[in-house]
Amino acid sequence: xxxxxxxxxxxxxxxxxxxxxxxxxxxxxxxxxxxxxxxxxxxxxxxxxxxxxxxxxxxxxxxxxxxxxxxxxxxxxxxxxxxxxxxxxxxxxxxxxxxxxxxxxxxxxxxxxxxxxxxxxxxxxxxxxxxxxxxxxxxxxxxxxxxxxxxxxxxxxxxxxxxxxxxxxxxxxxxxxxxxxxxxxxxxxxxxxxxxxxxxxxxxxxxxxxxxxxxxxxxxxxxxx
Numbered sequence: 412x413x414x415x416x417x418x419x420x421x422x423x424x425x426x427x428x429x430x431x432x433x434x435x436x437x438x439x440x441x442x443x444x445x446x447x448x449x450x451x452x453x454x455x456x457x458x459x460x461x462x463x464x465x466x467x468x469x470x471x472x473x474x475x476x477x478x479x480x481x482x483x484x485x486x487x488x489x490x491x492x493x494x495x496x497x498x499x500x501x502x503x504x505x506x507x508x509x510x511x512x513x514x515x516x517x518x519x520x521x522x523x524x525x526x527x528x529x530x531x532x533x534x535x536x537x538x539x540x541x542x543x544x545x546x547x548x549x550x551x552x553x554x555x556x557x558x559x560x561x562x563x564x565x566x567x568x569x570x571x572x573x574x575x576x577x578x579x580x581x582x583x584x585x586x587x588x589x590x591x592x593x594x595x596x597x598x599x600x601x602x603x604x605x606x607x608x609x610x611x612x613x614x615x616x617x618x619x620x621x622x623x624x625x626x627x628x629x630x631x632x633x634x635x636x
Contacts, residue, residue: 416455423463430455430472437479438613439572440604452476467493467503474510481615486510494523501531505540512547515618520547538568545577550621557581565597572601576610580628591632607636 412432415425433452436442456472463469474489490507497503508523524543527534534540545560558581564574575598582591599605607626614622630636 421462423459423466423469426455426459426462427466427468427472430459431475434472434475434479440602440609449479452479465496467496467500470496471503471506474506478510478513478616483514483616483618486616487514499530501527501534501540502536504530505536505543509539509543509546510616512543512550513617513621515550515621517547517551520550538564538571538574541567542571542574542577545574545581549577549581549624550618552624554581554585558585569597570601572598572605575601576625576629579632579634580625583628583631584624588632591628595629595632595634605634607634 412425412429415422416429419425430452433442433448433455436448437445437452442448452472453476456469456476459466459469459472470489470493474486474493477483477485477489487507487510490503490510493500493503494507504523505527508520508527511517511520511523521544524540524547527543528537528540531537541560541564545557545564548554548556548560557577561574561578561581564571565578568574575594578594579591579598582588582594607629610625610629611622614625617625
């Protein structure tokens, strides 16, 4: 994506793609320079919008930058704008659903995610749609439903850490501790340095009650601080 922005500095999609990868680097702790990645994310997202403010991908990039900055309202507003710009784009609805769930608005999140699945039932990113469904049910305190969707997500993408995180928390709150520890073990195989402290740093834009629910479940399952 960096090469693409250099070859075509007028490509909004190249900058949006670059922004999304910086977002992934920060979310999955793939970078040892988080401040630099945050700055690059912000720059690339704003460049994408400046180049094409009608491309939903540009606004998804802005939503990602706002999420990392802990700006919950801006995150959701940018995601909603992406869905209005292209109502048929499943990724936009799924992104909105994920951020609504993180904001503690589970019913709205489920509506957006269900729309994403209707629009693209065989999407390569179906695992992330299912992860969003699991997160929304977790936010609503429906732990059995969270487990159902979390399992479907891990079946499609076993190496995706956040699905295992949701399973860990849901199992722990149901006092199914063997299954909680198993899900936590899978999470730590994927992200060996994951801890409560690291997770807290990633939770700036998460609804406080959802964050505490997650921290409590992870502690019960044995995740170190």
